[in-house]
Amino acid sequence: AQTVTQSQPEMSVQEAETVTLSCTYDTSESNYYLFWYKQPPSRQMILVIRQEAYKQQNATENRFSVNFQKAAKSFSLKISDSQLGDTAMYFCAFMKYSGGSNYKLTFGKGTLLTVNP
Amino acid sequence: DAGITQSPRHKVTETGTPVTLRCHQTENHRYMYWYRQDPGHGLRLIHYSYGVKDTDKGEVSDGYSVSRSKTEDFLLTLESATSSQTSVYFCAISGGNANTGELFFGEGSRLTVL
Numbered sequence A: 001a002q003t004v005t006q007s008q009p010e011m012s013v014q015e016a017e018t019v020t021l022s023c024t025y026d027t028s029e030s031n032y033y034l035f036w037y038k039q040p041p042s043r044q045m046i047l048v049i050r051q052e053a054y055k056q057q058n059a060t061e062n063r064f065s066v067n068f069q070k071a072a073k074s075f076s077l078k079i080s081d082s083q084l085g086d087t088a089m090y091f092c093a094f095m096k097y098s099g100g101s102n103y104k105l106t107f108g109k110g111t112l113l114t115v116n117p
Numbered sequence B: 001d002a003g004i005t006q007s008p009r010h011k012v013t014e015t016g017t018p019v020t021l022r023c024h025q026t027e028n029h030r031y032m033y034w035y036r037q038d039p040g041h042g043l044r045l046i047h048y049s050y051g052v053k054d055t056d057k058g059e060v061s062d063g064y065s066v067s068r069s070k071t072e073d074f075l076l077t078l079e080s081a082t083s084s085q086t087s088v089y090f091c092a093i094s095g096g097n098a099n100t101g102e103l104f105f106g107e108g109s110r111l112t113v114l
Helices: none
Strands: A002-003 A010-014 A017-020 A023-027 A030-040 A044-050 A064-069 A074-079 A088-096 A110-114 B004-007 B010-013 B019-024 B030-036 B042-051 B053-059 B064-070 B073-078 B087-094 B108-114
Touching: A002 A064, A002 A088, A002 A110, A010 A017, A017 A110, A030 A064, A030 A074, A030 B030, A044 A064, A064 B030, B004 B087, B010 B019, B019 B030, B019 B087, B019 B108, B030 B064, B030 B073, B042 B064, B042 B073, B073 B087
Parallel strands: A010 A110, B010 B108
Antiparallel strands: A002 A023, A017 A074, A030 A044, A030 A088, A064 A074, A088 A110, B004 B019, B019 B073, B030 B042, B030 B087, B042 B053, B064 B073, B087 B108
């Protein structure tokens, strides 16, 4: 079974600064996907960024980027120029790639990020 | 926003009573999921469905059952609610495209079992 570990239960950052959220995972799979999801105080979960394990290039989405280290099984999220609207719970998630019916995500416990003015 | 509706959004019930949560989607997505969210545990998969009448267990399925009689509806039933099932329940859907893997979530249903 896959496990996802987020070692930082809470973090804070000043507005406009950069913050990095950590995530490690354990799997014996070679093909998989990794995700960061964001859950603002309104509670609806949304996808922030996605990384395919077979791609060496780190994914980026505007101010959000990842540092994917496959050998180390590490998948950190960097938020640049933090904004007040980035305040949320962030979840790292893993999905192994397999055909058929097995599209299940395993989530970490989350990191609560607070952006301070 | 993905068309996902959960009902009820809030429910308070007593131990031993049956409870059914409903997830309704208008996206015609194949995959549907039920997760529960608890402090310190993140999101844990209860059950999921990969088609009409096709369901499977997740990591915390004990005490829960599901049904999917049509593509758009996925029901989660607690046959006899217990206080340990007090939680926020999220439904999610996915098109099952292995190239994306993205889940779209509902707004959650907060269940309190007294």
